[in-house]
Amino acid sequence: MTGPFATARVEAPEPGVATLELRKLDKKFAGTHALKAVSLSFMPGEVHAIVGENGAGKSTLIKLLTGVYPKTSGSILWQGREVEFSGPQDALVLGINAVHQEVVLCPHLTVAANIFLGDETTRFGLLRKREMTRRAQAILDELGFHLPADAMLSDLTIGQQQLVATARAASRGTRFLVFDEPTGYLTRAETDQLFALIRRLHGQGVTIIYISHRMEEIFQIADRVSVLRDGQLIGTHVVAETNERDLIREMVNRPLDQVHHKEVIPLGDTLLEVRNMSGPGFEDVSLTVRRGEIVGLYGLIGAGRSEFVQCLFGRTRKTAGDVKLKGKAVEFRREADAIDSGIVLLPESRRDQGLCLNLPVGFNLNLPVFHKISTGGLIRSGEEKTRSDKQMRDLRIVAASRNVDALTLSGGNQQKIVIGKWLNHGADLFIFDEPTVGVDVGTKAEIYKLMAILLRNGAGIILISSYLPEVYDLGDTLHVFRKGRLAATFGHRKVDHETILAEAIGT
Amino acid sequence: MAVAAKPRGRLRFAFLLNLTLLGLLLLMWLVLSVTTDSFMTTNNIVNLLRQASLWAVIAIGQTFVIITGGIDLSVGAVVGLSSTVVALLLKADFPIWAAVGLTLMLGPVIGAFHAFGILKLGLPPFIMTLATLTAFRGIGLLMTNGATISGFPPEFTGFSRLSFLGIPSLFWVVILVAIPSYILLHHSRWGRYIYAVGSNSEAARLSGVHIARTIYLAYILSATLACLAGILTASRIAIGVATTGEGWELQSIASSVIGGTSLFGAVGSITGPLLGSMLLTTINNGANLLNVNPFWQRIITGFLIIAIVFFDQLRRRRKG
Numbered sequence: 001m002t003g004p005f006a007t008a009r010v011e012a013p014e015p016g017v018a019t020l021e022l023r024k025l026d027k028k029f030a031g032t033h034a035l036k037a038v039s040l041s042f043m044p045g046e047v048h049a050i051v052g053e054n055g056a057g058k059s060t061l062i063k064l065l066t067g068v069y070p071k072t073s074g075s076i077l078w079q080g081r082e083v084e085f086s087g088p089q090d091a092l093v094l095g096i097n098a099v100h101q102e103v104v105l106c107p108h109l110t111v112a113a114n115i116f117l118g119d120e121t122t123r124f125g126l127l128r129k130r131e132m133t134r135r136a137q138a139i140l141d142e143l144g145f146h147l148p149a150d151a152m153l154s155d156l157t158i159g160q161q162q163l164v165a166t167a168r169a170a171s172r173g174t175r176f177l178v179f180d181e182p183t184g185y186l187t188r189a190e191t192d193q194l195f196a197l198i199r200r201l202h203g204q205g206v207t208i209i210y211i212s213h214r215m216e217e218i219f220q221i222a223d224r225v226s227v228l229r230d231g232q233l234i235g236t237h238v239v240a241e242t243n244e245r246d247l248i249r250e251m252v253n254r255p256l257d258q259v260h261h262k263e264v265i266p267l268g269d270t271l272l273e274v275r276n277m278s279g280p281g282f283e284d285v286s287l288t289v290r291r292g293e294i295v296g297l298y299g300l301i302g303a304g305r306s307e308f309v310q311c312l313f314g315r316t317r318k319t320a321g322d323v324k325l326k327g328k329a330v331e332f333r334r335e336a337d338a339i340d341s342g343i344v345l346l347p348e349s350r351r352d353q354g355l356c357l358n359l360p361v362g363f364n365l366n367l368p369v370f371h372k373i374s375t376g377g378l379i380r381s382g383e384e385k386t387r388s389d390k391q392m393r394d395l396r397i398v399a400a401s402r403n404v405d406a407l408t409l410s411g412g413n414q415q416k417i418v419i420g421k422w423l424n425h426g427a428d429l430f431i432f433d434e435p436t437v438g439v440d441v442g443t444k445a446e447i448y449k450l451m452a453i454l455l456r457n458g459a460g461i462i463l464i465s466s467y468l469p470e471v472y473d474l475g476d477t478l479h480v481f482r483k484g485r486l487a488a489t490f491g492h493r494k495v496d497h498e499t500i501l502a503e504a505i506g507t
Numbered sequence: 508m509a510v511a512a513k514p515r516g517r518l519r520f521a522f523l524l525n526l527t528l529l530g531l532l533l534l535m536w537l538v539l540s541v542t543t544d545s546f547m548t549t550n551n552i553v554n555l556l557r558q559a560s561l562w563a564v565i566a567i568g569q570t571f572v573i574i575t576g577g578i579d580l581s582v583g584a585v586v587g588l589s590s591t592v593v594a595l596l597l598k599a600d601f602p603i604w605a606a607v608g609l610t611l612m613l614g615p616v617i618g619a620f621h622a623f624g625i626l627k628l629g630l631p632p633f634i635m636t637l638a639t640l641t642a643f644r645g646i647g648l649l650m651t652n653g654a655t656i657s658g659f660p661p662e663f664t665g666f667s668r669l670s671f672l673g674i675p676s677l678f679w680v681v682i683l684v685a686i687p688s689y690i691l692l693h694h695s696r697w698g699r700y701i702y703a704v705g706s707n708s709e710a711a712r713l714s715g716v717h718i719a720r721t722i723y724l725a726y727i728l729s730a731t732l733a734c735l736a737g738i739l740t741a742s743r744i745a746i747g748v749a750t751t752g753e754g755w756e757l758q759s760i761a762s763s764v765i766g767g768t769s770l771f772g773a774v775g776s777i778t779g780p781l782l783g784s785m786l787l788t789t790i791n792n793g794a795n796l797l798n799v800n801p802f803w804q805r806i807i808t809g810f811l812i813i814a815i816v817f818f819d820q821l822r823r824r825r826k827g
Contacts, residue, residue, distance in 0.1 A: 353713055356775070368715050378696075
């Protein structure tokens with residue numbers, strides 16, 4: 001083919017030779033055997049999904065393949081020849097690229113500048129900005145991504161930024177492309193665009209590794225799927241010959257009845273009553289939350305769901321309407337007011353908003369309660385320890401001790417810390433903003449179970465998710481946001497997915 | 508990956524760094540007492556402790572600010588300003604307690620002004636305190652017209668020459684500052700908030716931490732301790748000059764960083780600046796005694812900072 005992908009053409013691979021082959025690949029960290037003698041072949045032009053719980057070794061495997069970590073033993077063969085990676089650069093020159101779960105680009109540069117970062121077009125040492133913008137736009141159009149090449153990256157949503165990262169990887173002569181949880185922040189339309197791209201690269205003979213916790217995506221896009229558990233390869237299957245239940249069983253080694261299991265919990269008194277509330281980014285929202293109820297908020301990114309809960313939580317000031325909590329009118333000037341009244345928010349981005357990553361696990365778990373466990377300002381250290389240990393035990397947080405920094409934990413365990421700190425504090429209304437992004441099936445089920453416990457104890461939950469099956473299966477009531485307003489409200493599983501999606505899009 | 512690479516990593520690093528610094532300090536003392544006749548004299552040791560004390564006091568204040576992820580470049584200028592103010596008050600026949608008390612009250616005012624500029628005006632801490640550095644020097648010079656003020660009551664100048672239990676009074680001041688600071692930073696909830704703000708102020712805010720109060724606290728502590736150091740300096744050198752404490756902002760930052768405080772925030776302790784300031788003073792003192800050109804001290808300090816921050820980076824990289 002011609003056009004922007006002229007450089008991306010793949011030489012016809014020798015038939016039968018794997019693009020990348022792993023032989024007894026092993027990785028040990030101090031004290032942890034992260035990957036145990038994994039042997040696996042990735043064939044030219046296949047979409048190979050890798051599934052496993054958090055901590056199963058997926059991230060480690062990816063980091064070994066992309067040269068981020070050095071291997072402990074075993075070998076990596078690139079088109080039949082053994083290779084040694086001393087850094088990511090060695091993998092890049094072979095055409096091994098990765099699109100990571102968290103966007104790693106420069107927010108202050110334009111989309112075009114990000115796409116060509118490190119590979120700029122110059123004349124006499126000067127940047128040819130217009131030329132780069134033109135080429136970047138051609139690439140984006142070609143990929144079917146509706147994004148302006150001259151926009152600042154920081155003006156895009158996280159989902160759109162992810163597409164830019166994908167375009168960047170796809171435009172650099174990739175032969176082996178790793179997607180690590182790419183759809184976590186994507187809307188349905190963006191996911192479709194991404195899948196179209198994957199199919200196309202697949203057609204060009206590019207090998208694609210696809211890591212996702214969303215089973216239906218794997219069945220939609222992948223040819224083969226490998227299951228990792230506790231650092232071991234459990235099995236590799238042709239996707240057409242397996243099913244979701246079997247894969248989940250292999251991943252967790254314990255049968256999960258239903259992934260989105262909804263317990264029937266009787267509803268109690270009205271906890272929260274919002275009447276005609278307006279604020280920055282949303283207008284005229286009315287809803288109620290009862291004790292024992294999950295109220296789901298669904299909508300496309302930018303539809304006003306997050307803006308609404310941020311305002312409810314006191315981050316921004318409302319411009320109109322009333323909020324009643326437990327029958328009393330409330331007015332929050334800041335987050336601390338909302339927390340004191342019994343509303344807590346578990347934010348969307350763990351890394352940016354949820355955790356103090358370079359501080360210990362125990363510190364994070366106690367952050368909201370330091371005022372409760374101190375006398376005259378001095379922390380009662382015994383209580384500090386017992387409280388954090390209790391949460392670590394109750395939530396089964398996997399960490400060497402309460403003294404290790406939060407950043408050393410896996411995504412699922414980090415999310416458990418965010419939940420644990422609010423269980424530690426206690427509240428009436430829990431707002432979960434995208435609680436299961438980047439979290440594996442097992443942890444997901446645990447999070448849902450925790451929600452059920454909260455509800456049984458008389459709390460109410462507002463659940464925001466871009467993942468429709470989640471709000472659909474869990475929400476007792478489902479509100480759909482569109483363009484800053486409530487577009488529709490449905491009872492539990494009253495209508496089908498298509499109706500809800502249609503309301504969100506507004507067709 | 509799920510499991511941490513090393514249990515207690517942060518504690519162990521801090522402990523090892525402190526131990527290394529202590530070892531380095533003892534080694535330097537040993538070498539200096541063998542190679543020079545004048546190092547291990549009462550006079551010199553007392554002198555060393557006095558100078559180290561002044562730097563330690565401002566370095567402790569600086570540490571609070573750096574842990575929040577900020578920086579206070581004004582401390583040297585505040586030392587100069589407060590030594591001028593206390594001198595003028597004493598010359599105006601204020602009793603010593605009143606002169607000292609009033610000068611100390613400058614601290615909260617200056618610190619609050621810094622926090623206000625950072626929080627409300629949105630200035631980066633570096634710029635805010637760089638601006639006041641110049642301004643405070645100017646105010647001090649303006650008030651005295653650049654002149655030196657002398658002729659203090661003997662009780663005032665006598666204080667810095669006192670010793671109690673064989674330890675110079677200035678060093679007792681450090682102990683009196685360090686113990687409450689240690690309790691505040693490591694055992695109080697406000698100390699926890701200082702770390703939380705330095706690590707991720709967004710997460711801290713969402714957890715109900717009052718960010719503004721925490722920032723105010725850190726800058727007020729820094730400015731007030733700088734005022735204290737200014738008063739003690741005036742007592743020690745028996746004069747008030749607006750240019751006192753020139754370059755001490757860098758000494759305080761260096762002491763803190765050498766002691767293991769991370770300029771990226773959320774990492775640091777009280778023992779760090781204590782050891783750091785002692786180390787820098789010893790280098791200074793040793794260079795003097797060995798008849799090394801005193802300018803070497805600055806060069807050595809510079810390279811020491813590069814080495815320590817390099818090791819800090821190395822540790823981060825391995826962790827990430």
